[in-house]
Amino acid sequence: MIRFLSRKDLKQLLTMEEAIAAVEGAFREYGEGRCHVPVRLPVEVPELDGTLLLMPAFLGGSEILGTKLVSVYPRNPEKTLPSVIALYVLNDAQTGQPVAIMDGTYITNLRTGATSAVASKYMARKSSTVLGIFGAGAQAEFQLWALKTVFPLRKVLVYNRTPVKAEAFAREMEAKYEISVEPASRPEAVVRDSHILVTATTSTTPVFQGRDVTPGTHINAIGAFTPQMQEVDEAVVQEAKIVVDTYQGALAEAGDLLIPIQRGVISKEDIYAELSELVLGKKVGRTGDLEITLFKSVGFAIEDAATAKLAYDKALQQGVGTVIGDL
Structure with a gap:
């Protein structure tokens, strides 16, 4: 049946x-x-x-x-x-x-949020209290829900290219999850003040400047899922410890990595680990409070x-x- x-x-x-x-x-x-x-x-x-x-x-x-x-x-x-x-x-x-x-x-939506939470558990600072989200679509709420489940979040910052959507998201999420949610007028305001960043957009170009990322930040780049899409810039991938959902998927579909690889900015050897290696304890996700870490996900069945x-x-x-x- x-x-x-x-x-x-x-x-x-x-x-x-x-x-x-x-x-x-x-x-x-x-x-x-x-x-x-x-x-x-x-x-x-x-x-x-x-x-x-x-x-x-x-x-x-x-x-x-x-x-x-x-x-x-x-x-x-x-x-x-x-x-x-x-x-x-x-x-x-x-x-x-x-x-x-x-x-x-x-x-x-649920599993994407859950996957970010699993990666962040191994890669973000345990004391992270400020979450920054790029994108105010359906996935943004699941990212907030998942990361609030794992971390002692006290504030969320959200940026959307359509400000009215960010404002509506902030009002709804603040009431639903009983946490401070603030719309931001500029990308750099989100990046500089957040301990964990999430990019949940369908953008084909970077949504913030990597030079604005502060030491100790963890980034979940989850929106781009084709070789032509790119939410984070080359400054981020050059600086960060990179973990992917799978090597195979990332090297076939992750424009955030493939574009810098094609330009010679990084190589595939700069990808530190698959998420499963962190889960099994084969590799360590974070080794210091000042380390910048990046989880690049294209989705895994x-x-x-x-x-x-x-x-x-x-x-x-x-x-x-x-x-x-x-x-």
């Missing part, structure tokens, strides 16, 4: 703490060599400024099998639609039979698979969702 889980169902079922634990466990399993995950397949829709991505994954240790179908259309907000829309199909790993279909957009399986297991336990029968 196939169970359908809506966004409302997923919100009822999943907590950020559980998602962080599930994602961290998935990276541990990946680091142990027990996952089979191809680089995602992109289908470009250049006439309409869109991309369709296919993201399958198999986690052998926990027997999780599934696929995400996700579209990225940066101009969707002009039509009052999210820029990222996704569907997730979870299969029985023993038989291949589909067992669940769920809102992949919520899964994507194990994150979706682990979060979807968590939702499905809880749905079975609690009787949540709609059973729609067999194929």
Whole structure:
């Protein structure tokens, strides 16, 4: 029987703490060599400024099998639609039979926030209290939620190229999460005052100047996901200790790194580690309070698979969702 889980169902079922634990466990399993995950397949829709991505994954240790179908259309907000829309199909790993279909957009948003929290746990200063966010779209809230779960945040600064969106985000998040959230009028105001920075945009050019980054800052660059997109500049990647979700994905898709590599500013050997190496303790994420660290993520299918399986297991336990029968 196939169970359908809506966004409302997923919100009822999943907590950020559980998602962080599930994602961290998935990276541990990946680091142990027990996952089979191809680089995602992109289908470009250049006439309409869109991309369709296919993201399958198999986690052998926990027997999780599934696929995400996700579209990225940066101009969707002009039509009052999210820029990222996704569907997730979870299969029985023993038989291949589909067992669940769920809102992949919520899964994507939750696991992206959770992944940033996992990386930041190993790479940011434990005493970090100020979060700076570039972008005021759907992902910005999940980044705030996830990082507030792990760090003693007391203030959030947000910058958006459309100031009214940053102002609306600040009002809503301040009320919802009971934390000070301030819109910033200039990028440098966010960069200079933040302990942790998140770039969650679809920009093809850097959203701040690397020279403004202060010693000890940790950066989660999570918005750019193609070789042509770049949210952080060359000054950042030259200075920072760089960790990626996977070497394979970063060297295929991460414009934040590929563009400086192509220009000879850095080499692929300057990438310090994959996140799984930090999770397994093979490498140390932060070695001093003045170190600048950068987590570059393009998204990894194990994150979706682990979060979807968590939702499905809880749905079975609690009787949540709609059973729609067999194929």
